[in-house]
Amino acid sequence: MAYYLDKIFLLLFLFTLSTPSKSANMTDIEALFAIKNEIIDPFESLSSWNESVPLCQWRGVVCGTRNQRVIELNLLDHKLAGVLSPFVGNLSFLIRLDVGNNTISGNIPPELGRLTRLRHLYLQNNSFYGEIPVNLSFCSNLVELWAYKNNLVGVLPRELGLLTKLKYFDFSYNKLIGEIPKSYGNFSSLLEMYLLDNDLEGKIPDEFGKLKSLEIFDADFNRLSGRIPSSFYNLTSLKVIDVSFNQLEGTLPRDLGINLPNLECLSISENQFTGSLPYSLFNLTGLAYLYVGKNDLGGRVPRNLFRGIIPSTFSSLKSLQVLDLSQNKLSGMVPKYLEGLALHFLNLSFNDFEGGLPQRGIFENASVDSFVGNSRICGGVPGLKLPNCNFSHSKKMNFKLVTLVILGILGLVVMVCAFFFYRFGRSKRTIPSLDSNLNQLIAMSYQSILKVTNGFSTSNLIGVGSYGYVYKGILETDGKHVAIKVLNLLQYGAIKSFIAECEALRNVRHRNLVKLLTACSCVDYRGNEFKALVYEFMANxxxxxxxxxxxxxxxxxxxxxxxxxxxxxxxxxxxxxxxxxxxxxxxxxxxxxxxxxxxxxxxxxxxxxxxxxxxxxxxxxxxxxxxxxxxxxxxxxxxxxxxxxxxxxxxxxxxxxxxxxxxxxxxxxxxxxxxxxxxxxxxxxxxxxxxxxxxxxxxxxxxxxxxxxxxxxxxxxxxxxxxxxxxxxxxxxxxxxxxxxxxxxxxxxxxxxxxxxxxxxxxxxxxxxxx
CATH class of the missing domain: 1.10.510.10 (Transferase(Phosphotransferase) domain 1)
Structure with missing residues (x-):
């Protein structure tokens, strides 16, 4: 009897040990079922979320190896709708939550603030509305917060400044208002901040000068005003500054190119900046994108340099790919050395440049829109249709005249030769007949076509066209994969279509045309006319x-x-x-x-x-x-x-x-x-x-x-x-x-x-x- 009592107590003890683990696991299961109940899932992406499948095998669910608790929930790009249940806050071991690229709506659940282990939060490209929940500030381990492309309103909560481990912060493409909180200067680990395309106003906080790790600051298309804090220009880690399409003002600091040695992109277009581009900017050999158009920049270049706002030191910007100087007050000649830069885009419109345009490099395929609004420029490539430049030097004029005479004579010779070639050579040229072309293509028999298509099996059928059916197959001779169009000769126009295609493709050779390999024109086993065309197979x-x-x-x-x-x-x-x-x-x-x-x-x-x-x-x-x-x-x-x-x-x-x-x-x-x-x-x-x-x-x-x-x-x-x-x-x-x-x-x-x-x-x- 004592033996059995010992066994019972042992079983009860083991049961008490296992019950908490089971209960904890059930917490995650119940939370996920609650989430599923609030989700609209038209393509049944979450069909595996049921009792017959172990939790850790559910689609999008990742469990920890030690306690089998849910640590990741990845529902990215599942075409889901509905709302995100507040029960998501019960997934207390969650490290990563990704519901991006769906059409989930409703409020961002404040219950997310319970997830103190959460490091990665992706809410982007959905239809979330309402205000940003203040409770997100309790996610003290958060490293990434992506919420762009939603319908969020209200202000940026200042409480989020408590997220000192944050590296990536993106609330772009929403409907946020108010100022950027000063507390965001506490994002001591921040690498990238995106606030573009909202309705934010006020100044860029002075406290942002403390963001020593910041590499990208993108806040274009807002209503920010005032001057950029001087301390912001001392963030040596900065690679990208984009504050275009705002109402910012002031001048660029003279030591900009010294204090920001890693700068790759500077975009301040569509603001109210004044003064001139700082001389130190030309020290930035890694600068690839420079957008300063539509400001009030002007002034003269410092004394040891050319007159005008584009100095020769621009030639040192070997990495420069984009240069936008439009709608300012710049003057002087357009420098010829711009031909040698790696530019992909150039806009000098609406300034006061003068003289002849270069014709090589970026200028070869440039659009007239890049130079409109400069009434005193001339020359350039013919496609720009700018007025000719008048040169007074007689030698240049004589050279031009001699060149035109020589070209005229050569042109006349070419015309005469072309006339005789056309007059006497053309009569010998004959247009090949359709029949002869067709005969040259016929090579395969009906039997071989039948074998290649596995007896015209539906498993080989890959398409149905206007005049027949297309099958895939493998040639016996060389193992080449082919597509075979078998014409339905009962369809009106099918034979004419067959002849037209043979004629069209017989003599054409181009990498972007389907290659006609051979054709078949014969009778089938019942004595009926049979025609097919064989092409290279297109795998995609x-x-x-x-x-x-x-x-x-x-x-x-x-x-x-x-x-x-x-x-x-x-x-x-x-x-x-x-x-x-x-x-x-x-x-x-x-x-x-x-x-x-x-x-x-x-x-x-x-x-x-x-x-x-x-x-x-x-x-x-x-x-x-x-x-x-x-x-x-x-x-x-x-x-x-x-x-x-x-x-x-x-x-x-x-x-x-x-x-x-x-x-x-x-x-x-x-x-x-x-x-x-x-x-x-x-x-x-x-x-x-x-x-x-x-x-x-x-x-x-x-x-x-x-x-x-x-x-x-x-x-x-x-x-x-x-x-x-x-x-x-x-x-x-x-x-x-x-x-x-x-x-x-x-x-x-x-x-x-x-x-x-x-x-x-x-x-x-x-x-x-x-x-």
Whole structure:
């Protein structure tokens, strides 16, 4: 009996030891269930949060190894809505909480203040509203606090100054008012502070001079006023100062470049600064971005230097990439040494510069907008269309005259040679027939096509087009992956489409065109006519798949294209169309450009395909353009077809330009031209044009902004505000290209050569700044 009593007492003792642990674990489980009950989860991201799955295997949940308590909750980018339950405060062992990039609304729970172990708090890019809870000041171990892009109101709580371990602080893109609290000067560990795009006012606190570790201070687009504290200019760790678009005043200290040796970016544009740029600024060989436009800067350069506000010492700024001196009172010549700097952007508009512009470096592709408002400048590259500079030196004039005479003679010789070549050489040139082209391509048999597609198995089916089905397969000869378009010959126009595609792709060779490997024209086992086209396989599908993924499949991770990727794809497509229009033996008009006809290989290089509606432009004896059509009536795709085609106009290069413009606008907005919101008097073209330029960020695909924010999270070496500003500039520029290309009046559209040049110029200005 005593033996059994001992066993019972032992079991009771063990039970008492295990009960607290179980109870503690249940606290976390109950808290997470309460959180789930307040969350709207359309894609069932939290389906694993149930009794049949162990707590530490729930999606987004990380447990500690010692006590199995929840230490991390990661719900980033899960497309969640609803509100954040106050029960989150019961996760007392939580170190990291990330609910960023969702659409969660409601107040930020004050109960977060209970999480004294919390070090990382991510609330960004949601719909939280109300005031910032003062209780966050109890999270004494907090290192990161990200709450940008919400709808928070009220003031910045001064109590947050107690968070002395804080390194990253971001309440940008909210609706905050009032002054920046002086207590934030106690953020002794702070590295980066972002307060941009609110409605903050008052002065930058003098106490900020104590932030000895601060590297980035970004408070642009507010209503800050007064002078920047002198102590702030002594923070030697500072790399970025962005206070543009405020109401700040005063002069820049003379020793700025000495006291801030690590400064990489200075942005004070759109304020009320006076005086001149300090001479010491030119000691900053690491300075890459200088925005001082739209102030009242002026004055003369110190005596051992050139007259004017741009001294020769600027040439020492070898890292300078962005220089904005617009809307000041600067004068003198534009220095030629600016040609040799690594500039990607230059704005000298609305000053009083004079004389001839340089023509190399940044000046080669500069826009006239960079120099407008300087009535006494001249010369420059021809595209600027500035007045010619008058040189009095006779030798220069004589040299110019001799040069013009020589060029005139050479031009005449070239014209004569071209005439004889055209007159006598052209008659020997013949346009190859469709039949001969087709015969050269036929190589595969019906049997081989049947075998490669596994008997036209649905498991090999990868797409359905206007005239048939597309299957994937592997060639037996060399193991090459291919895509095979099998035409439905019962569909009207299918045979003409087959012939047109063979003709179009037989002689074209370009890295951005789908490569036609071979063709098959024979009869099947039942004696029916059979035609198929064999292409290189594009592993990443079509641009349509990426822009508009099928979210109905919950287990498939949606794919995303970043801003730079989309721009490079646009350049690929534009290059392909430019080649078809201008560099082929016989110019080709594609006639059906749209995202589903733009295919991406395994490196996301774009290839234009589907030439079933292609037209060929030939030069007749009367030197006019004649269109060879492959069908009696013209068809295109709704939303992408040029408006003049609907009025009976012939296919033209400008029609392709229109389609490209619509595709570019779709890539930037993420909206199809056939979206339900477009109808009546509103089109995708009008939607974008009406929003420009101020509303560009309101209509751009949110995924592009999300990408920039994720880069911020990864601690990119490029300051966040610079990436944002360059991205905005790039978005506006690309929107501009899309708008001009998709003009209703075809005579106002660009040609594809101009489009390629402009897109490449935009790309060059952004590479290294966006990603």
């Amino acid at each position: 599908g079509s641009l349509e798949d990426w822009l508009h993924p099928d979210n109905s499949r919950p287990n498939v991770q949606p794919r995303r294209l970043g801003f730079l990727q989309r721009m490079i794809i646009a350049i690929d497509v534009a290059s392909a169309i430019h080649y078809l229009h201008n560099d082929c033996q016989i110019s080709i008009v594609h006639c059906d450009l749209k995202p589903s006809n733009i295919l991406l290989d395994n490196e996301l290089v774009a290839h234009v395909g589907d030439f079933g509606l292609a037209r060929f432009l030939h030069l007749t004896d009367e030197a006019t353009c004649r269109i060879q059509t492959s069908s009696s009536t013209f068809k295109g795709s709704i939303g992408y077809i040029a408006p003049e085609y609907g009025m009976g106009s012939e296919a033209s290069m400008q029609g392709d330009v229109y389609s490209f413009g619509i595709v570019l606008l779709e890539m930037l907005t993420g909206k199809r031209p056939t979206d339900d919101m477009f109808g009546g008097d509103l089109s995708l073209h009008d939607f974008v044009r009406n929003a420009m330029p101020d509303g560009a960020l309101e209509i751009v695909d949110p995924l592009l902004i999300l990408e920039e924010e994720e880069i911020s999270r990864e601690r990119s070496q490029i300051p966040r505000f610079i990436r944002r500003q360059k991205m905005v500039e790039g978005i506006i520029s690309l929107f501009g290209v899309g708008i001009v290309c998709s003009m209703y009046d075809s005579s106002k559209r660009k040609n594809m050569k101009e489009v390629v040049r402009e897109l490449c110029s935009i790309r060059d200005s952004l590479v290294g700044c966006t990603i």
